[in-house]
Amino acid sequence: MRETPTEIGGHVNADNASTQDAKEPRGLRGGLTNYGDHGFSLFLRKAFIKGAGYTDGALDRPVIGIVNTGSSYNPCHGNMPGLIEAVKRGILLAGGLPMDFPTISIHEVFSSPTSMYLRNLMSMDTEEMIRAQPMDAVVLIGGCDKTVPAQLMGAASAGIPAIQLITGSMLTGAHRGERVGACTDCRRHWGRFRADEIDADEIGSINNQLVASVGTCSVMGTASTMACLAEALGMTMPGGASPPAVTADRMRIAEMTGTRAVELAREQLTIDKILTPEAFENAMRVLLAIGGSTNGVVHLAAIAGRAGMEIDMAALDRMSRETPVLLNLKPSGEHYMEDFHKAGGMATLLRILKPLLRLDAMTITGRTLGEEIELAGPEFKQDVVKTLENPIYPQGGIAVLKGNLAPGGAIIKQSAANEKLMEHEGRAVVFENSEDLMNRIDSEDLDVQSDDILVLKNIGPKGAPGMPEAGYIPIPKKLARAGVKDMVRISDGRMSGTAFGTIVLHVTPEAAIGGPLAYVRNGDRIRLSVKSREISVLVSDEELAQRKKEAPVIEPKADRGYRKLFLETVLQADKGVDFDFLRAATITAKTPRSD
Incomplete structure (x- = not known):
């Protein structure tokens, strides 16, 4: 028989499961520390929080966690103090209790060996802190490349109501x-x-x-891509992707985010109701239409895996053939994020892209994407977002390649590539790893010509480790001096979304686990055909098998710590480079849907 709860200082002395309707916010009663006595656990929790000056009236409200990723090492998040204050204001205005807490913060250029190496760790930190501390909903504040996917991954696993707030782009x-x-x-x-x-x-x-203020990169790099994808997924307030970091628009979005977080807690609109197959299909459409970062594919795959879904790479490529690039932003175009914001931001893009979207996808507003597009108002004259009839590029920004060099697939950002090189056959000039590349790429003795194909091995998830953005292989200095601006380049690594060139990335399986890339040698002929979606080394299967037998790959290992965990559990690029034990126990759907 259920015990009758007693009141202590105006609060129920029991956990939520035994005393409250499951649909009501739990507030401080959620996730009580286990002392073997629920009443004492709440009594002790209240005693300590009152030491910070809180009253019973404040403590009786829905608790909204705010993930604080401010760091002196992260200038992309340099506006964090102001954003947190604005979010808190919104929470208080809506009758909630704001509680900010720190997690790992990752900046792209301040993380060694690479920010991607730490993304999964940040996602674990985010998930476990959401689980460990009492909160009815959470505001995720992120901006720099890996922080937004890490937060969405962690929140998807934690499962409570969540809303994303983007820090915003820098000024030019x-x-x-x-x-x-x-x-x-x-x-x-x-x-x-x-x-x-x-x-x-x-x-x-x-x-x-180059960097005129705090904030994320001002072009359509990975940070801007993830901002747009977060809004396309329905995880931000409408208009949340594009306001620059130092603007009043960004601060107003922050306040509205706080207000909406309280409503999410009361409505129990949990993240699984937002991250649906329809939402991921919309995000992939947007990724293709904005000429987004190739990293977006990896991050969407990781977030989907946490939500029990898998990205269908073949379907993504089919979508790419019918989804043109509409956004005229660098590196595929000429404008910057602040121009996109002035042109109406995501509302303008989504309005034009509407015929290709799943309009019934739910968003954190409690309305569908289609409803939000209608509420965004009429179009107006602008030249940053093009029409379906007059696009920047006739197909999506990203194409998926396959062949004997990449049986599990590879990708190329075709909208930022040299059209003359997208159908190309050339001689392989091979670098075994990043150190080999650094030692020889600028040597006057390097045997390389402009029509060769540069191949870099062992920069995949396990090879580096952490799949660094080293796929943007520099043009050998002696060729650069001769005026060569682009060459076909191939690797099992990633490149920055801000980069450009005819670059094949994410070759799967990677060289470090014995993928065919490991056995490519200097002088081999390689064929790239973006039209046919092919990437092949022109060597027989028998020859590749003989090479494998002569020099079998020994996978990298580590003795201790996070590196040991990483190397033993990390998945390949097509699975999002997540850890195998962090994905949902059951994958229930592929996205995009086939119907």
């Missing part, structure tokens, strides 16, 4: 009258410096102007 700067912004312009000007087109003084001057 100027160099000698030319508008510049990180990080497509970083790579373009560094290429000019490597080719001796500009000197050290000028590259230093450019370095001062």
